[in-house]
């Protein structure tokens with residue numbers, strides 16, 4: 028659309044003329060703990076009475092996430108600026124002023140101190156305000172954990188057609204991020220509603236139905252945060268040169284790792300034990316008794332994505348493009364295989380054993396899933 032078309036738009040009554048179909052754009056940043064992603068959406072409104080349709084999306088991402096710039100907020104904001112420059116090219120200039128730009132940060136920023144998180148958010152806000160786009164009130168913020176779970180649940184159940192029509196067979200969702208993990212489902216039993224802590228239940232309305240969902244975000248239980256917890260390095264002051272060791276890592280390994288702007292040195296149990304058994308004991312300390320276990324989920328199947336998907340695909344449990352269905356015990360089987368043959372898998376990530384063991388423990392001992400609970404692995408969006 029160009030300015031040339033505008034002068035005659037008024038001549039036609041709305042929705043009689045297809046030229047009246049309006050295109051507009053929206054820019055949304057997902058500031059995750061491991062990376063920042065931009066989604067540039069194109070919508071078309073064919074007539075004023077119906078909801079606009081999503082016509083297209085441009086996606087790009089950068090690593091690391093904003094929280095890695097905890098001590099350099101301006102540099103963090105620059106990483107956002109580089110992505111935003113793509114939107115300047117993608118959106119036609121005459122729509123810049125009408126195109127809203129928002130950024131929602133998740134667990135990486137939740138783990139930072141209030142001051143560091145705010146400094147990052149306010150530098151990003153400056154970048155937005157210097158851009159030609161529309162900057163709504165509250166455009167840069169940390170997303171509430173329960174909203175994060177609900178968003179994933181809506182997306183998956185909407186895409187699979189469970190929210191339209193009569194028979195709504197909704198499926199619960201499991202999201203394993205870098206710093207936090209979410210579980211969300213629609214309770215079917217009165218028991219679940221009665222037994223759940225009040226802040227685990229959220230009602231919302233959509234498409235003329237009210238949904239009361241069970242949802243919770245566990246901060247510090249994302250895959251990367253769990254690595255630190257297993258190493259005993261989460262929420263501790265790290266002394267200079269301090270070494271964190273684990274039986275979940277290759278014996279001879281010694282390396283460095285940056286997370287949330289902090290440098291960690293870690294390595295294997297040079298002298299001590301290595302393998303699935305001692306690793307499971309270590310990981311169990313991180314999850315045991317720390318999560319609420321709703322009885323109802325033991326037998327139901329769930330959609331799993333993010334790092335559940337990535338690690339399942341990395342180890343050929345599922346196809347990288349297609350996804351697939353797994354049982355909880357498949358993760359355990361794979362964890363044993365990798366942990367008890369670490370040399371063979373050392374070309375992949377040195378954390379593969381720890382990650383798979385953590386996923387197994389989180390599912391079984393954390394949430395209380397059965398060995399045969401089905402997990403449908405949904406392609407990450």
Ligand SMILES: O=c1[nH]cnc2c1ncn2[C@@H]1O[C@H](COP(=O)(O)OP(=O)(O)O)[C@@H](O)[C@H]1O
Pocket residue numbers: 057058059060061062064088092133134135203204205206207208249332333334335337407408
């Ligand atoms: O565009 C995306 N949308 C949703 N998840 C994504 C996207 N890109 C990557 N992911 C997945 O999210 C996981 C990383 O989590 P993230 O960085 O969002 O941490 P957080 O949710 O704890 O803040 C990885 O498994 C990654 O594959």
Ligand SMILES: [Ca+2]
Pocket residue numbers: 059060133204205
């Ligand atoms: Ca995420």
